[in-house]
Amino acid sequence: MMNEQFQQALSVIETLKRHGHEAYFVGGAVRDYILQRPIGDIDIATSAHPQEVMAIFPKTVPVGIAHGTVMVIERGISYEVTTFRKEGRYEDYRRPKDVTFVRSLYEDLQRRDFTMNAIAMNEHGEMIDPFGGIEALKRRIIETVGDAAERFNEDALRMMRALRFVSQLGFSLSTGTKQAIMQYGHLLQHIAVERIAVEFEKLLLGPFMSKAIELLMETNLFLYLPELATKKGELAQLGASSLVPAHRIEAWARLAFVVHFDNQQLKKWKLPNHLIRDVSICLKALEHIRSLADWTIDALYEYGPYIPHIERTRAALYGDEPHVSLLMKQWEALPIRDRKELAINGHDLLALFERKSGPWLAEMIENIERAVLHRQVENEKEKLKEWAVCNQRRENNY
Template sequence: MNEQFRQALSVIETLKRHGHEAYFVGGAVRDYLLKRPIGDIDIATSAHPQEVMAIFPKTVPVGIAHGTVMVIESGVSYEVTTFRKEGRYEDYRRPKNVTFVRSLYEDLQRRDFTMNAIAMNEHGEMIDPFGGIEALKQRIIETVGNAAERFNEDALRMMRALRFVSQLGFSLSTGTKQAIVQYGHLLQHIAVERIAVEFEKLLLGPFMSKAIELLIETNLFAYLPELATKKEQLAQLGAYALVPVHRIEAWARLAYVVQLDYQELKKWKLPNHLIRDVTICLQALKHIHSIDDWTIDALYEYGRYIPYIEHIRAALHGDEPHVQQLLKRWETLPIRDRKELAINGHDLLALFERKAGPWLAEMIQKIERAVLHREVENEKEKLKEWAVCNQRRENNC
């Protein structure tokens, strides 16, 4: 058992001292068995939420209706969830109700995939009633029980399956894959925002190409926003070797290869700031095809997006990314943002004793370019002098 689990043992031991069962469950156990970095540690218990809150001094009822209480121990938060079984699902996403139970088996039985239905006790012993450990050994993603039932309960599980393919490089079991083909249309009932979360993780996974291939094979892509007619472009996206390292890069590469415009990106219900950043990257990729296209003006215009643009450019053209070299060049520019200019609009209005108008924006742009190309130093008095000379069209100032 590693240090993260050892730190969380006090929660398990406290629950057991009060007569309750308690186990580590979920992704942390899975990743521990895979020797991958472990994220948040979740605990399942026979104790009901009110009992959990009565036992621990620091708790937050984050999802008490579904049995989840956040327990804070030594400054670390752990989600402690009561064993439960779920009622009939509504809208192919959520159970109408949950029933708290005292059985670990019933709790594990409701989970999506066998690899996520493994529990670990305080001694590091595994409880694995559905063959999750063997699935990990075989590198297979399979549902707990009947795949058709699991996907009819929660259609988002189909996207989660492909997301795990991208993250782990596993294959789908035959039954799981067939059920996705048969029930992929149920994805239409899922909120776009939820689909986008899973799809983004898929785009960022080290085995993204394998997941994209399955997305096409199962026809699940046909139920994703604006991708139904993009089969060939998606196949091309999956062919690129370099894996994106940031969400901006991931969405920009998708949009560039699959040819999604601003309005089509909006259909994914992405945050406005992300769409703006992606749009800027797309604009840059129209002009930057090689390292030589990174002119002074391009560096200035797209400086903070260099890592994303350069990774995409390199992937598209089978080149090596030159991120560090370009960042060093960007850092040596006289200015990297208009806000760094030593002169502003108020200074120019006072200097020329004129009212604001289009001339002001044009003048600031001229000054900006002059400083960028080292025609004048970024010092207020020198900029004033340059502005006056430029206005008079004098060449010998």
């Protein structure tokens, strides 16, 4: 019996078949269904050409029409429907020069990367598996469809995908696949850093990351990753923790801490600026927060929303248990969690002291902020004014 997600998508298959076309579920959703893992997006392969698909369904988006892909929207859910295709000669080890639409499911499955991703399922839940993908899943093996050297010369990123799947599934590489990665790893130099970063991030977030990192070193693929060629010793430490990062910030922060990356080295990975900023904040915190006891009131206040990322990364690095819930309660119990929550502002202080703005004002606000944070004064406007005047007198007398 198909699960609910496939049941919902059946209408797309049935509609295509009613119009005389072949149609099958394909790709990662079929693989994960066989493995009884959570299923992501459901993709459909069909003998119908893109224009035919768009003529059949009322709601479509031509998301990748040159490559045969049309987004079909059924009952508010989007499905990628792609025409059976075979690919011409690849250019630059990353993309086919041309794509030819075909009417054969076999030819379509033949072009895919790994046997476990080359399984199709029809509307009755029956599997079409011409390349032994189901057997590979049973043996927990990642192997290419056909000759591994050919597959990796077509698209060198497939080597990173292989290790990413190791990290996510805990599978092993087939002997031929592993040997081909060792032989052709240098082809990664032709792949855009952004594409490599996507696969590497998924690898860092996988439950079997340590196994994938070991293979990264064993196959020497790490030599062709930005800023990691001289970091083999550091990489060996990366997989030591059994704690799986819960967020991409934590994945990159853990890597950056272990291999000693700074902002400039993170930029070589072409990561988004906001991610580099967030990772940098975590790294700054990890310089002095190494145990639960290091979470002072000031540290809680400074890092606030980043506490979960910092704490989980700290725990992974130092072999500790993360105390996220406790620390978040402590942060939420602070008198203020942001300077904006102060009951007094710069305009109030300028009026109170009848002075022009200057460095004294920033210093005064900071002093008030610390006093409220450490419960030396209540966060109430009149009491803060009184405290500010008293504090000013003390400094003048001093």
